[in-house]
Amino acid sequence: MAVLLSMAATLLVTGAFHEDGLADCADAFGGAYTREDALRIMHDSRIGAFGAIALIVVLALKWQILATMLPLRTAWIIVAAHAASRTFAISYLCTLDYVRAEGKAKPVVQKMRASAFVLTALFGLPWLFWPDWRLGCVMIVALGVLRFAMGRYFVKRIGG
Numbered sequence: 001m002a003v004l005l006s007m008a009a010t011l012l013v014t015g016a017f018h019e020d021g022l023a024d025c026a027d028a029f030g031g032a033y034t035r036e037d038a039l040r041i042m043h044d045s046r047i048g049a050f051g052a053i054a055l056i057v058v059l060a061l062k063w064q065i066l067a068t069m070l071p072l073r074t075a076w077i078i079v080a081a082h083a084a085s086r087t088f089a090i091s092y093l094c095t096l097d098y099v100r101a102e103g104k105a106k107p108v109v110q111k112m113r114a115s116a117f118v119l120t121a122l123f124g125l126p127w128l129f130w131p132d133w134r135l136g137c138v139m140i141v142a143l144g145v146l147r148f149a150m151g152r153y154f155v156k157r158i159g160g
Helices: 002-014 017-031 035-043 049-067 071-090 114-124 133-158
Strands: none
Touching: 002 017, 002 049, 002 071, 017 035, 017 049, 035 133, 071 114, 071 133
């Protein structure tokens, strides 16, 4: 019950913002053949089969992982995972271009200065290193590899 309540609280606090983005990306990258189709699908507010499947799999996986962990460690890992994943997502603002020529986010999505990202990393990454700094190092490497691979895919598929 605690896992379900924590997941519900996270969804409420964020407005399911990240889950919506996941569904949009899964629909676009799973169901589009061209760059233009992918961008159109991401802009569409409806959810498709790929988005629904992605949400079911991710939420079930999150449920199972959290349900098998010890309570204190689970709370810390939730904070660490949220902070680190957002830090690595924000890092794309330093290296990738915004793919749309216009749009609601265009005025605020600009190249991030390295100094601004360093500040973001100072707040977002230290959580990974407690209680086991070695696991934190492994997670930094894993997130870095995943970030690099996904960035290359995004550039190849939609240009940024």
